[in-house]
Amino acid sequence: MSRRVVITGAGTINALGSDVPATLAAMREGRSAIGDLDIRDVDRLTIRIGAQVKDYDEGAHFNRQQIALYDRYTQFALLAAGQALAQAGLTFQGELAARSGVILGTSGGGLNTQDENYRAVYEGGKNRVHPFVVPKLMNNAAAAHLSMEYNLKGPSFTVATACASSNHAIGQAFHFVKSGMADVMVTGGAEAMLCFGGVKAWEGLRVMSRDTCRPFCATRSGMVQGEGAGIFVLEEYEHARARGADILAEVAGAAMTSDASDIVMPSRQGAERAMAGALEQAGLNTGDIGYINAHGTGTAANDKIESAAVAHVFGADADRLAISSTKSMHGHCIGATGAIELLACIMALRDGVIAPTANWQEPDPECALDIVPNVARDATVTACLSNAFAFGGMNAVLALKAV
Structure with missing residues (x-):
């Protein structure tokens, strides 16, 4: 059985805004929240x-008992999910509850909780920690709390594939609905790694920028961490x-590949196979795609390899393709x-507005694509791709269509 899968609700909290309208307004303005x-x-x-x-004031959203159980990343997931389910207008009882689940992506899980408790034990000299530290920091905490909060009794779990986690999660949820294993899936990702230990760990990789994120730019200096859900x-x-639900878009394809080559260096071939696979599964040609939301980290390796992969997969169609990285914002x-x-x-797809690549300064010959520099663009887009390429060589690309 193969069925169509659509998006009927969306929610977010991130540095650009505390909900979807605020986030999209910031994207239209090309405003960067890096600071x-x-x-x-x-x-x-x-x-x-x-x-x-x-x-952000956690006490404005959750009571003391909840805060004892919810790491910052779980709080973000619950706030975003509340928005998405309110927009979808769904409640889960009986058979629908049994046929609905939640798949979330996260890399660090409850990293703030880990950081705080390591400090308490090693720096503060405490010999005891809160009894709920483990259920608060575990990577499946957010998925578990979503399932309990909304009575989602179907397949529920967490995907952890570094920077591709949420694309893998959404892809899995897509396949669950498409195959008939579920009728509704709540999916996406949440992350809150901006604590001392989280940033210090990333420092060690020497891929971080000290000023801002400039994807596909000749003067790019590395990636910048963000947080949210x-x-x-x-x-x-x-x-x-x-x-009578309001349909935001159709998820038409989801492809996943592994580079099987290097733990940190991306592979052009792995990215190409993921993009080509998403197109094939969606029944789309390269000429159908009007926009790609790039992985676009602002690192030297990712940007030139992703650019080469897009150029190879799309061929002559790459010349008319808009591609941007919103990580710049x-x-x-x-x-x-x-x-x-x-x-x-x-x-x-819905509004005909392509978000720009912010902070861009000058072209890089190795990233010779239309990267929509600095200013959003009005365009008619009927199909698009969203790329995610992670450490470990784990790639996940989603294909979406307008409905």
Whole structure:
């Protein structure tokens, strides 16, 4: 059985905004949310910038008992999911609850909780920690709390594939609905790695920028971490249409490949196979695609290899293809990044607006694509791709169509 899969709800919290309208408005403006980090011991860091969710008050959203159970990444997931499910207008009881689940992506999980408790034990000399530390920091905590909050009794789990986590999660959710294993899936990703330990670990890779993120630019200096969540409701098309749901877009294909080559260096061939696979599964030709939301990290290796992969897969059609990296605005949100970037794809399909690559200064001959520099562009887009290429050589590409 093969069924159509559509998106009927979307929610987010990230450095650009606390919901979808605010995020899309910032993308239209080409506004970057990258700035100085406000975290403990920032003076001990070499990298002191990020795309941080500022002025966030957990007490405004959750009570003390919930905060004892919810790491910052889980809080982000719950807030975004609340928006997505409110837009979808779904409640889960009986058979629908049994045939609905949640698949989320995250890389660090409850990293803030780990950081805080390592400090308590090793720096503070404490011999005991809170009894809920393990259920608070575990990578499946957000998925578990979503399933409990909304009575989702079907397949529920977490995907952890570094920077491709949320694209893998959305791809899995797509296949569950498409195959008939579920009627509705709540999916996306959440990440909150902007704590001292999280940033210090990334410093060691020497791929981080000290000023800002400039993907596909000749003067690019590396990636910039972000944080947040993007959550979506994926639903079988006839089920959505029967209840008069507002359909945001159709997920038409999802392909996943492994480079099987290097733990950190990306492979052009792996990226190519993922993009080509998503097109084939969606029944699309290269000429059908009007926009690609690139992985576009702003690192020397990713940007030139991704550019070469796009050029090889699309051939002559690459010359008329718009491609941008919104990481220049919301930062690299690691396990949540593909989910937040999916919002830019929906904006292109629904509103006819392509989000720009912000902070761009000058062309790089090795990235000779139309990267929509600095200013958003009006365009008619009927189909698009969203790329995610992770450490470990794990790639996931989503294909979407307008409905």
